[in-house]
Amino acid sequence: MSERIYRDPVHNIIRLRTDNDEGALIMHLIDTPEFQRLRRIKQLGLGLYTYQGAEHSRFTHSLGAFHLMSRVLDRLGEMHRIDKQDRAAARAAALLHDVGHGSFSHVMEKVLGFHHEKWTVEVLLSEETEVGQRLRAHSADLPAKVAAIIEGKFQPAALAQLVSSQLDVDRMDYLLRDSLMTGAKYGIYDLEWIINALAIDEEHDRIYVAARGLYAVEEYLQARYYMFRQVYFHRALRSAEAVLRSILRRALALLENNKPVWHASGTAFEKVLRRKSLTITEHLEVDDSDVMFHVKQWQRSDDAVLADLSRRFVTRRLFKAIDLDMPVDERPDFLAAARACVAKAGYDPEYYFIEDRASDVPYYNYYTPKDAEPKSRIYVEDGYARPRIREISEVSDVVRGLQRGYELHRVCFPAEVKDEVYRLYHDATPRDRSAVGHANANGG
Structure with missing residues (x-):
């Protein structure tokens, strides 16, 4: 054999x-x-x-x-x-x-x-x-x-x-x-x-x-x-993703405005940076090493924002994060104040103040039969003496509990302004909730 x-x-x-x-x-x-x-x-x-x-x-x-x-x-x-x-x-x-x-x-x-x-x-x-x-x-x-x-x-x-x-x-x-x-x-x-x-x-x-x-x-x-x-959805992982997104958005913005950004000329990744359509062959040429190589080079960029973000990413000086557990209608005022705090410290909020919502990512954290097509639902046999096949949430209290799910709303920002942002957060929330928010901010 x-x-x-x-x-x-x-x-x-x-x-x-x-x-x-x-x-x-x-x-x-x-x-x-x-x-x-x-x-x-x-x-x-x-x-x-x-x-x-x-x-x-x-x-x-x-x-x-x-x-x-x-x-x-x-x-x-x-x-x-x-x-x-x-x-x-x-x-x-x-x-x-x-x-x-x-x-x-x-x-x-x-x-x-x-x-x-x-x-x-x-x-x-x-x-x-x-x-x-x-x-x-x-x-x-x-x-x-x-x-x-x-x-x-x-x-x-x-x-x-x-x-x-x-x-x-x-x-x-x-x-x-x-x-x-x-x-x-x-x-x-x-x-x-x-x-x-x-x-x-x-x-x-x-x-x-x-x-x-x-x-x-x-x-x-x-x-x-x-x-x-x-x-x-771990804070540090999502923070790393936020920094990398900011790096790529900054590089794309510079190129779109005809500003110099180092790139490996003639490669598929150059077309990615210039937002050009890729052939299937070109798409398959790009892997993790291409992204990491460019980010390493951008640490020496003449653009201060691109260079700083790239150094943070390579050396793992990630953004801090706070989970917003305040009522939804109270969040806009805090977000505006925190964004202004980041800007006052000399950081462009476009790249240094990132809102992160779990619902924005292509993951689903719980079982949702209402939103799922029938072919993607889970069916189970119910009963032993006279069994019949039913959708799982019809027979499982556990799954019905999971259907409630949760929504994550988080903000990411440089560690250099964490004390000021934490203070704003505590001022905007009652003590019993701010303790939770502060605990959530200290990971990673």
């Missing part, structure tokens, strides 16, 4: 048999330049600014998602007939779901306005990429099938749900992986029991969880909630 073995910190051993057409396809996809590029894209972006162990890449996460898809399909195949070509498409989709991700994509997407999902589909469908060529060589319609699964448009829909839903192999892997690599234990849940409890509701073409798996799924959803609160 011919096989590859990947040692993985989450799943231990990932085995890939390569002595059949499907296994050979996956092997060739892993070896493509487009997939290997994911080694140079960090899974948590700037997460290592908060959690020093968060050095893992989207390559390792994608392999993990593929491994889980293989395991889930094996389990479902014991109870249901799964078409061979659909199985190949689902495994490829799990492997390639992040192949279009850009460098620090959640930061870059906010600044530049593009979305990695679009690039992923283009990588799959393009005749110029080796990924597209490998998929097409296996089957002429495979690129479109894989793209449809990732976009959640595939039929049968149950297979698409395994890649794109609120209970999919992407989330199953990244919760465990991010929890392990950051050292934060909030993302741990009973993966084995969830896989064991998965089944297909063939009448309605959807994935559901057998009654015995309800508590494991509740635990999974709580793990996701806590990971967003404690890791993905």
